[in-house]
Amino acid sequence: MNKPTLLIIAFLITAFAPVFGQEKENTEQPADSLQQKASQSIKEKFPRTRILNFEYDQSLSRDFNSELFDQEFQEGEIKAQRNFNASVNIPIYKTRKWGVTGSLNYQFSEFEFDNIETTDITVFEQDGTVNFHNFSAAISSTYFSTLFKKPVIYNASLIVDGNDEGLERLKGLAGLSFILKRTKRTTITLGAIVFIDPTSQIPFFPTFTYNHRFKNSKWEVDFILPQRLLFRRPVGKNGRFSIGSTFGSTGFYVNVDSPNFAEVFEYSQLEIKSGIIYEHRFSNYLIGTFQGGIQNFISNRLTEKGEPTGDFIYKNEQDATGYFQVGFSIDPFAGKKK
Known part of the structure; x- marks a missing residue:
């Protein structure tokens, strides 16, 4: 499951959770459309869904075999x-129920190897530094409706990717997500994803989210299957x-x-990162993030x-x-959505 795919899944599984930087209870805010609420919440949880996002991460020394x-x-x-990852998400078409977004992503990966045993065959490990440049583009169509009298989001996406040697593959996915429960402190959603990709290890899987703000506390739990389990709280304003x-x-x-x-060939590295995350909103348009662990x-x-x-x-x-x-992350339109 590559990063463009995970980014699009975010549009399906986090549409209705509380939003960072708002008042304590969303129900006290002026009524807004389902599409606006979904877009705002998704961008708060997933930086790569914002208009512009830049990330640099580094993992430290470890042995391998x-x-x-x-x-x-x-x-x-x-x-x-x-x-290093840079992503751009451009709204192409938008109505009250429909939305079409185009996305571009660039990823630079660098490995620094040492003490590699010499063999007649080299896959990509070799003493010294090895670099990889990869690109992807996606177009995603989202439809907002109701199912069983519950708000629901449908999504269909087409992705093309490649590297500095040229285009490589075309793939797609489709899915939906809808609310099971929403109160002042608790939101539960359920959904499903279908991959149109013969290389996918799992062609279908359910999605589930649970967001709960503890009573008389600033802490909340944010669980998104299969992406995260976090305990969060605001720091200052x-x-x-x-x-x-x-x-x-x-x-x-x-x-x-x-x-x-x-x-x-395609190299796939699945990982779990555990530790702390701090996010800071410098303005309506600029958010910085640091994490480590x-x-x-x-x-x-x-x-x-x-x-x-x-x-x-x-x-x-x-x-x-x-x-x-x-x-x-930069979102030039954030100020207009307040």
Whole structure:
């Protein structure tokens, strides 16, 4: 599950939760349309859904060992892994019930290896620094309606991606999300996602969110299956502090120059980051984020392009390590939505 896919899922599973920077109870705010509430809440929870977002993260040194075709392969040290991500989301068309958004994403990934054993075959590990440049574009159509007398959001998305060598794949997804319960302190939603992608490990999965503000407390719990479990509270007038864990992925295309291999592979790295997050709203238009803690690597696989990830030819295991991430988001239209 790559980052553009996770970004689009965000449009489906977080549409109705309370919003950072508002008053304590949303019910005290002036009535607003379902679409405006959904858009505002999504942008508060997921920086990459804002108009402009820039992130830099770095994980620290850890040892790794790997297997190629189920045989022991290389081992060594990843001294550092650095990622830079820039995303743009442009509203293309909007009515009271329909919305169409175009998204562009650039990801730079850099691995710094050391003490790698020399072999006749090189996948992408080698002593020194290895860089990867990946791009993606998506168009997403969202429809706001009701189901069983409950507000519901439908979404269909088309994604194309590639790297600096050219375009690689076209994929899609469809889904829905609707409210099960909404009170002053509790919001519960349920939904589902279907992937139009033969490489997906799970072609279908349910989505579930639970947001609850504790009584007579500034703390709240924010649970989003499968993306996060956070405990949060406001800090001052313009800040928010969170502690917990988030699930994510880093993926990119790898071009292999060897007559015994296919030309293009996909590397997928699934990870859980646990620690703290601090967000600060500098203005209506600018939000900064810092997070850091421990990063655990769940699955790291290399698969031929277009093949299911279960048919991987290479995998590695990496020790847990520390990480930090900084980001800035800009939404030029935020002031008009107050």
